[in-house]
Amino acid sequence: MSEATTGDKRVKRDDDTAVALPGAGAVDLSSPVVLQADGVEKVYPNGTHALDRADVAVRRGEFVSLLGPSGCGKSTLLKMFAGLEEPSSGRIVRPEAAAKGRRDMAMVFQEATLMPWARVTENARLPLDLAGVPKAEGNARVAEALQLVGLGEFGRCYPRELSGGMQMRASIARALAVKPNVLLMDEPFGALDEFTRNRLDADLRGLWEEQKELTVVFVTHSIYEAVFLSSRVVVMAARPGRVIADVKIDTDAPRDEAFRVSTQFIDYCRVLSEHLVRANRGERGVH
Numbered sequence: 431m432s433e434a435t436t437g438d439k440r441v442k443r444d445d446d447t448a449v450a451l452p453g454a455g456a457v458d459l460s461s462p463v464v465l466q467a468d469g470v471e472k473v474y475p476n477g478t479h480a481l482d483r484a485d486v487a488v489r490r491g492e493f494v495s496l497l498g499p500s501g502c503g504k505s506t507l508l509k510m511f512a513g514l515e516e517p518s519s520g521r522i523v524r525p526e527a528a529a530k531g532r533r534d535m536a537m538v539f540q541e542a543t544l545m546p547w548a549r550v551t552e553n554a555r556l557p558l559d560l561a562g563v564p565k566a567e568g569n570a571r572v573a574e575a576l577q578l579v580g581l582g583e584f585g586r587c588y589p590r591e592l593s594g595g596m597q598m599r600a601s602i603a604r605a606l607a608v609k610p611n612v613l614l615m616d617e618p619f620g621a622l623d624e625f626t627r628n629r630l631d632a633d634l635r636g637l638w639e640e641q642k643e644l645t646v647v648f649v650t651h652s653i654y655e656a657v658f659l660s661s662r663v664v665v666m667a668a669r670p671g672r673v674i675a676d677v678k679i680d681t682d683a684p685r686d687e688a689f690r691v692s693t694q695f696i697d698y699c700r701v702l703s704e705h706l707v708r709a710n711r712g713e714r715g716v717h
């Protein structure tokens with residue numbers, strides 16, 4: 431058994447699936463951990479201290495946002511979860527992936543990154559073709575994923591024929607077609623106008639609610655977006671990048687337009703905002 435110190439809290443840890451988190455009481459402890467950053471530090475070769483001893487655990491079926499200002503290490507942490515970056519010290523654990531011998535993860539970036547010369551269906555089928563999924567099965571999966579993101583009628587279009595929001599939907603369909611257990615999203619709607627972004631947030635939340643076991647880790651700068659989407663928000667601060675708070679968005683309220691203007695929504699925004707302000711003043715967050 432080891433012991434971790436997080437702020438003024440001490441959290442006992444007795445196996446790989448236990449969590450050491452600021453505010454660990456906010457986590458639904460009944461689901462297994464699918465991703466865990468355990469004392470993870472990242473110093474890039476140029477000396478930038480991107481992340482300082484981060485302890486973050488994500489459980490199956492959670493929608494967790496990584497929220498914080500530019501440069502606080504959100505993308506770095508997400509990339510380490512994806513296996514695209516290695517920690518300088520500490521470790522990333524993916525207990526389910528380790529048990530199955532494969533990582534059922536997909537990543538969505540800020541840019542839709544579609545091949546301009548290929549139709550939407552061909553774009554969405556690419557990872558399946560690369561994985562050797564038989565054509566008929568691949569086509570069926572792509573059709574289902576396009577339906578899920580509301581692009582059922584647009585499979586034959588080229589990316590240039592789609593709006594920015596529709597391109598992002600196509601990018602999400604490409605990720606969903608691989609049937610990931612874990613969806614990693616790096617500010618996917620950051621480049622979109624506010625109306626489109628709100629609509630895609632609502633659709634993404636609906637999609638996550640339908641896919642009972644889907645785990646989402648979502649990077650954002652936006653307090654509003656984090657509160658609207660998430661079951662839990664990991665708040666981060668910069669210089670060096672670090673986790674300062676972990677806040678469960680504990681409400682049964684439907685995530686709809688009424689929620690966006692509810693007292694509960696505004697209260698959660700205030701809580702997150704206070705954590706960020708305190709961190710900027712150099713104080714520790716309250717978990």
Ligand SMILES: Nc1ncnc2c1ncn2[C@@H]1O[C@H](COP(=O)(O)OP(=O)(O)OP(=O)(O)O)[C@@H](O)[C@H]1O
Binds near residue numbers: 503671
């Ligand atoms: N490959 C790299 N080499 C050197 N420094 C890097 C590299 N990638 C990121 N950084 C630096 O690490 C710090 C954290 O970057 P990261 O992109 O993880 O932050 P972020 O919170 O996602 O920021 P943003 O919201 O602006 O994308 C920043 O200071 C950034 O300049």
